[in-house]
Amino acid sequence: MSESFEQLWTDLSAIGRDPHTGGYRRGGWTETERAATAWFVDQCTSRGLDVQSDGIGNLVAWWGPSTGQGVVTGSHLDSVLDGGAFDGPLGVVSALAAVDQLRAEGFQPSVPIGVGAFVEEEGSRFGMPCLGSRVAAGVLAPEKALALQDRTGVTLSDALSDAGVDPAGVGPSPLLDRMGTFVELHVEQGRALTAPVGVASSIWPHGRFRFTFGGEANHAGTTLMEDRHDPMLTYAMTALAANKQARLAGARATFGRLSVEPNGTNAVPSQVTAWLDARAASTEILDSLLVAITRQAAERAERDGTTVEVTAESVSPVVDFPAGLRDRLAGVLDGAPILPTGAGHDAGVFSDAGIPTAMLFVRNPTGVSHSPAEHAEMDDCLAGVDALATVLKDLAR
Amino acid sequence: MSESFEQLWTDLSAIGRDPHTGGYRRGGWTETERAATAWFVDQCTSRGLDVQSDGIGNLVAWWGPSTGQGVVTGSHLDSVLDGGAFDGPLGVVSALAAVDQLRAEGFQPSVPIGVGAFVEEEGSRFGMPCLGSRVAAGVLAPEKALALQDRTGVTLSDALSDAGVDPAGVGPSPLLDRMGTFVELHVEQGRALTAPVGVASSIWPHGRFRFTFGGEANHAGTTLMEDRHDPMLTYAMTALAANKQARLAGARATFGRLSVEPNGTNAVPSQVTAWLDARAASTEILDSLLVAITRQAAERAERDGTTVEVTAESVSPVVDFPAGLRDRLAGVLDGAPILPTGAGHDAGVFSDAGIPTAMLFVRNPTGVSHSPAEHAEMDDCLAGVDALATVLKDLAR
Structure with a gap:
């Protein structure tokens, strides 16, 4: 055999x-x-x-x-x-x-x-x-x-x-x-x-959520840091928050896919789209994980003068x-x-x-x-x- | 006229x-x-x-x-x-x-x-x-x-x-x-x-630097958070550090361009490549800005079990x-x-x-x-x- x-x-x-x-x-x-x-x-x-x-x-x-x-x-x-x-x-x-x-x-x-x-x-x-x-x-x-x-x-x-x-x-x-x-x-x-x-x-349970971070395109060399509305920063904070919240919940959270507009070296991005893959032992834990990540994203967006929208692309019980x-x-x-x-x-x-x-x-x-x-x-x-x-x-x- | x-x-x-x-x-x-x-x-x-x-x-x-x-x-x-x-x-x-x-x-x-x-x-x-x-x-x-x-x-x-x-x-x-x-x-x-x-x-002075963050591809749903070597986290921390260091130095630092491998929703990435656009009033300030950002990236890479390489693509005095x-x-x-x-x-x-x-x-x-x-x-x-x-x-x- x-x-x-x-x-x-x-x-x-x-x-x-x-x-x-x-x-x-x-x-x-x-x-x-x-x-x-x-x-x-x-x-x-x-x-x-x-x-x-x-x-x-x-x-x-x-x-x-x-x-x-x-x-x-x-x-x-x-x-x-x-x-x-x-x-x-x-x-x-x-x-x-x-x-x-x-x-x-x-x-x-x-x-x-x-x-x-x-x-x-x-x-x-x-x-x-x-x-x-x-x-x-x-x-x-x-x-x-x-x-x-x-x-x-x-x-x-x-x-x-x-x-x-x-x-x-x-x-x-x-x-x-x-x-x-x-x-x-x-x-x-x-x-x-x-x-x-x-x-x-x-x-x-498993969810795929699309996070759309919106900001304002601008010149990377001339725009004062305090004048920016940079969605990359909001995204970066959210990626770190997802990792931390998943550890706290004994769950999994991953940002493995990204799309940046216009994706130019010398441009503050106008938009960052990021896909969160989240899984947990129960639907309740998964829901509260998403709530915690979304709340931290929204708080950071407030500071950055950016926007964040979360769309559930699929959620499996x-x-x-x-x-x-x-x-x-x-x-x-x-x-x-x-x-x-x-x-x-x-x-x-x-x-x-x-x-x-x-x-x-x-x-x-x-x-x-x-x-x-x-x-x-x-x-x-x-x-x-x-x-x-x-x-x-x-x-x- | x-x-x-x-x-x-x-x-x-x-x-x-x-x-x-x-x-x-x-x-x-x-x-x-x-x-x-x-x-x-x-x-x-x-x-x-x-x-x-x-x-x-x-x-x-x-x-x-x-x-x-x-x-x-x-x-x-x-x-x-x-x-x-x-x-x-x-x-x-x-x-x-x-x-x-x-x-x-x-x-x-x-x-x-x-x-x-x-x-x-x-x-x-x-x-x-x-x-x-x-x-x-x-x-x-x-x-x-x-x-x-x-x-x-x-x-x-x-x-x-x-x-x-x-x-x-x-x-x-x-x-x-x-x-x-x-x-x-x-x-x-x-x-x-x-x-x-x-x-x-x-x-x-103006520099464009390519940051290559290397990790280990893995399954987003099953890999324990503590088993991961996720270069996205190292990148995210570096993007926030660049912003902070530029503010402290009265300079500019922007990550506006990214490339993720394999860029799949359900995969911990194997590699994140990110381009830093950095400018400052003098070459000395630009140099120390890059040193500060690189140090924070390396420290986070140590924690994440990832790697980071920095390549200067162009530096103008x-x-x-x-x-x-x-x-x-x-x-x-x-x-x-x-x-x-x-x-x-x-x-x-x-x-x-x-x-x-x-x-x-x-x-x-x-x-x-x-x-x-x-x-x-x-x-x-x-x-x-x-x-x-x-x-x-x-x-x-």
């Missing part, structure tokens, strides 16, 4: 890796993401699995009984900009390897087992995380999805057409009709897991995975630890859509993810495959 | 004004800048002036004796991104109007009077302020100038070719051989002038305009106030090149410049034309 996983991992990891940074830019429907997807389809086909696709391009490859509901496991093949090798692909490769292991053991599933890959989970191209699963679950309307644009103005509709896919087919997915249970294996992302494998309890399924997994895995995560996943979308859903995490020794330095030890990856095989055997027996 | 200035001003101001913002984007050799230049050439030709151009496209239109050294006055027609109407064009239009006024008075210059327009003074397209005057004065080598690139990767060489100009002609300018004296009229830019018209004493010429202008202008400026100008380049140079400033009631809100009152503009005519009459008598 271990040879199989290692070979699969080596093959997939090579696809689209930047030779300089070691990272990936597998945005949805890009050349590198399509290459990874083609590799996945080849792997499924060579195993004799029945590969099914829906209109937006989510894939499930079935093993076992050809009809009826079953257990689907898998993850995604796209990446954030300059992402690492594990986030997404580990779940897909582990699913293939677990199926190989069960077959090698002579296991015969009594319900179908599906290996899935869901498109544009990171939202790195079209700005909508879990795009494929949201459309599949019917929580994102096809017309809204198709109108999404990437940073160069290409719509999802255009991207699908360019990939030879008819946009008219985008909508709620028949694949989900057969998804009796969903289990996603994923690399853990925050140093919270000290055992090789754990089971998810919940996904933290907590996802509590069903306790019965969670405890069943922890049980067959000999009391594996149970822990929450701050990261969104397709598993959260499917769980919200009413599909009994669970997640397995594989230990991440540094907590680094969304980075080329993202890593899990091979022994832990193999423990993850073993755990997934054990869970599938229990759920499909 | 006043009709002439107002009509000229109305005509030129209309060229390339954005109907929404009221601002201008007249980068060098762009369509709008070329239109303004064509208007200028038409105006000179219709007055019977002898329009001469050098290899990079600087223009001087001569009146009076057809040979020998004379007095050149003028400014530039390009703008910063989203700039205002006055910075540059006021000096060009005032020069035309002053010549009109002197002719109407029947004045006969004993030396040539030239009306000049110098290209890409702002450096908003190719990143090099005073590009035209630097090349003309021989302080910027033609091969370096021609290799400069705009934000889309177009070189100056390409831009000139596209404009029908042979790049081989770029180099030290014969126009300067006839420039016995240079006088630039410019809108004042910092609320420092309370009379309608003033005379420049000096241009402050003080320009002291010759005292004799300065006092002569102030004298004929009935004791007009004498004041320094924090802004760079072609006048500084020509002065450094050994050409006796002076500047006149027209009052700016708000100090706003490099912005669509940049403004001078019409009465002050007319006072500027009168002052310039008086100065030309004195220098060319």
Whole structure:
């Protein structure tokens, strides 16, 4: 078995890796993401699995009984900009390897087992995380999805057409009709897991907020400091406040994306737009975190003679995975630890859509993810495959 | 006379004004800048002036004796991104109007009077302020100038070719051989002038420094705040420190341009690059300002587990305009106030090149410049034309 996983991992990891940074830019429907997807389809086909696709391009490859509901496991093949090798692909490769292991053991599933890959989970191209699963679950309307644009103005509709896919087919997915249970294996992302494998309890509430800081463009060399209305200063104070408030609340707050107007070296900016990513253990904590950051931003804007507007671009409530399924997994895995995560996943979308859903995490020794330095030890990856095989055997027996 | 200035001003101001913002984007050799230049050439030709151009496209239109050294006055027609109407064009239009006024008075210059327009003074397209005057004065080598690139990767060489100009002609300018004296009229830019018209004493030293803050990309939702190496925090603290230190030093410090990697909402950045524009009354103050800002940046980087590197992209020493010429202008202008400026100008380049140079400033009631809100009152503009005519009459008598 271990040879199989290692070979699969080596093959997939090579696809689209930047030779300089070691990272990936597998945005949805890009050349590198399509290459990874083609590799996945080849792997499924060579195993004799029945590969099914829906209109937006989510894939499930079935093993076992050809009809009826079953257990689907898998993850995604796209990446954030300059992402690492594990986030997404580990779940897909582990699913293939677990199926190989069960077959090698002579296991015969009594319900179908599906290996899935869901498109544009990171939202790195079209700005909508879990795009494929949201459309599949019917929580994102096809017309809204198709109108999404990437940073160069290409719509999802255009991207699908360019990939030879008819946009008219985008909508709620028949694949989900057969998804009796969903289990996603994923690399853990925050140093919270000290055992090789754990089971998810919940996904933290998550908000993306756009802060627009408005000021007055002016000459950087001549304008007296006291005459300025510099939105960069208001932003800078807000970024520091967000960090401090998140620490106080045991939460997370990040300003990782910025846009400056006119962005000239010799000009006091007229506007700074900054996106806050905030997550916390409960909606109450998330709300009060945002209130605290917004209050400090407004106070500083008053001092700077600038303005600040806060727009919630998306706010996701907590996802509590069903306790019965969670405890069943922890049980067959000999009391594996149970822990929450701050990261969104397709598993959260499917769980919200009413599909009994669970997640397995594989230990991440540094907590680094969304980075080329993202890593899990091979022994832990193999423990993850073993755990997934054990869970599938229990759920499909 | 006043009709002439107002009509000229109305005509030129209309060229390339954005109907929404009221601002201008007249980068060098762009369509709008070329239109303004064509208007200028038409105006000179219709007055019977002898329009001469050098290899990079600087223009001087001569009146009076057809040979020998004379007095050149003028400014530039390009703008910063989203700039205002006055910075540059006021000096060009005032020069035309002053010549009109002197002719109407029947004045006969004993030396040539030239009306000049110098290209890409702002450096908003190719990143090099005073590009035209630097090349003309021989302080910027033609091969370096021609290799400069705009934000889309177009070189100056390409831009000139596209404009029908042979790049081989770029180099030290014969126009300067006839420039016995240079006088630039410019809108004042910092609320420092309370009379309608003033005379420049000096241009402050000016540095552009690139700060590169390095950290570690990571997942914004899962990475514990205490596990992060977030260069955005180091940058934010540095931006606030720059503001504070500039206030303490009576200087100017601005972070107006930023680049974030990977610039994703859900990613702790791996790198933030920020450009500091710093100016002060003396090189000593500028040096100690940079030391203070760099020290605070380094201290914060230590706390954040990030790195900071500072690269000087350009540092210009003080320009002291010759005292004799300065006092002569102030004298004929009935004791007009004498004041320094924090802004760079072609006048500084020509002065450094050994050409006796002076500047006149027209009052700016708000100090706003490099912005669509940049403004001078019409009465002050007319006072500027009168002052310039008086100065030309004195220098060319």
